[in-house]
Amino acid sequence: MLRFVLFFLACLSLPFTAVQAHETSTDGLQLASVNAAVAYANSEELVYGKNAERPVPIASVTKLMTALVVMESGQSLNEYLEFQERHIPAPANAYTRIRIGSELKRGDMLRIALMSSENFAAYTLARHYPGGYDAFVAAMNTRARELGMKNTTFVDPTGLSVENTSTASDLVKLVVAANQYPEISEYSTTRYFTARFRQPRYRLPFGNTNALVHRKSWGVDISKTGYLSEAGRCLVMLLEFEGKQLVTVLLDSLGTRSPMGDAGRIRRWLSTGSSGSVAAAARDYARQKNQAYSTTESSASAH
Known part of the structure; x- marks a missing residue:
């Protein structure tokens, strides 16, 4: 946790002019998410930012970088990989229905990691990377630096660790990079999927x-x-909007449906200029979280 606090404070001082330019001009848009960024995929400039430069835990949004590293490794998506017992404890609850010792194709592992956020699948993909798990995490951080994600750090491939941190504006860059791979698009938007395992043979729906x-x-x-x-409830998307590809990054919402509500408010705001409204509970949650960040910053500065 100390590592996260120190990282958080260090990143607060890093500027991002595009966000600063729009942060003050879009106050009319009301979102439940504590941190957010909106941009068109063909532009480096945000059209909306809300605490977009604040480094925060990103939970399973991490798996987008996991997918990018897997795709860029060039490893076969048709190769069967074994689910091995974890060599290190999971940072948080990592319940899974998958049996240790069973095997699944790499592409199917990646699909269930993205669409259903299957943590054991993301972990196993890292275990089978050239050089192993540690090399995979190192590759995640190297790729982040190459993409200009200066306020981002990864310590595991699943997002179960609170020390996986990024900013809304950094994650826009990750989504744009992931968009180069049709497989990431297909896997992450698969509605339902039945994974077929072998040794032993069984099936699981996702x-x-x-x-x-x-x-x-x-x-x-x-x-x-x-x-x-x-991290609260998080959602990142690339979607077709009025003939363009729009990236929306929504981090730290109170309820399970809050990010989806925010996505709708963003589309209406871009189309009509309507600011929308959020529930009082969501506003209270945002105030509490913003206060907590300020308290953490002040406490760390004192030391």
Whole structure:
């Protein structure tokens, strides 16, 4: 936790002019998410930012970087990989229905990691990376630096660790990079999937954790949800909007449906200028979280 606090404070001093330029000009948009960023995929400039430069835990949104590293490794998606017992304890609850010793194709592992946020699948992908688990995490951080994600750090491939931190504006860059791979788009927006394991042979059904992928009118091209108690409810998406690809990053919301509500408010705001409204409970939650960040900063500065 100390590492996260120190990282958080160090990153607060790093500027991002595009966010600063828009942070003060879009106060009319009301979002439940404590931190957010909106941008068109073909532009480096945000059209909206809310605490977009604040480094925060990102939970399973981490798996988008996991997917990018897997795809860029060039490893076969048709190769069967074994689910091995964890060599290190999981940072948080890591319940899974998958049996240790069973095997699944790499591509199917990646699919259930993205669409259903299967943590054991993400962990296993890292274990089978050239050089092993530690090399995979190192590759995640190297790729983040190459993409200009200066306020981002990874310590595990699942997002179960609170020390996986990033900013809303950094995650826009990650989504744009992931968009280069049709497999990430397909896997992350798969609605339902039955994984077929071998040794032993069995099947498990999986569903997408983002209800919006089930609605064709949304045109979701990339999706990833995330949740930890420290991170709140998170959602990042790339979607088709008025003939363009729009990236939305929503971090730290109170309820399971709050990020989806925010996504709708963003689309209406871009179309009509309507500011929208959020529930009082969500506003109270945001105030408490913002106060907690300020307290953490002040406490750390005192030491």
